[in-house]
Amino acid sequence: GLTSPMLDPVFRLRPLGSLIRLLTHPLVGAPVFIVNMWFWHVPAIYDIAVTNASVHYVMHISFLASGLMFWWTLAGPVRGLHPLGTGWRLFYIFFTGFPMMILAFALVATPSVLYDYYEQQPRLWGISAQTDQQIGGALMGTLGELTMFIPFTLLFMRLTSEEEERADQAIEQPPPSVPRNGATPEDARARSERHV
Secondary structure (H helix, E strand, O other), X not given: OOOHHHHHHHHHOHHHHHHHHHHOOHHHHHHHHHHHHHHHOOHHHHHHHHHOHHHHHHHHHHHXXXXXXXXXXXXXXXXXXXXXXXXXXXXXXXXXHHHHHHHHHHHHHOOXXXXXXXXXXXXXXXXXXXXXXXXXXXXHHHHHHHHHHHHHHHHHHHHHHHHHHHHHHHXXXXXXXXXXXXXXXXXXXXXXXXXX
């Protein structure tokens, strides 16, 4: 795959590097990913996309581009580009996954067929268009959550490990030195000020 040394020269190019930095920023990548998914599932737009080859290609290219924008923040190969702590990465995944679950639930729970295109297609295996839509929504929700669950779990384990390391370091640090007479550095400082 692409590594940081391979991509560093690209980021030094003024217009291109600045554009990539903008598009992969967490406050840009996540909203674009969410809005793009919802946009293409608007019934009127989706029906056009599945009947027009050019629009269909644009839809899939936008899925790929917005996916790269989203995942770059979590797994991008360029060190130091929009660095997020582990806790913020967990929030980033949760924030993005929740709207996707709402979309999947809408496909399952809607009492009518949303997409005219599928209603007009011949029925395979005796499955109605409504059932087909519900299966599609269930698959979207299950696979989408699985895709988010794996990195969420790995990041949660890393966060737990980081917390344990911090706790161990705090325990290993020696207590502040105390003079034999029991006086603290603050006591010694106060005495010296009184003598001045």
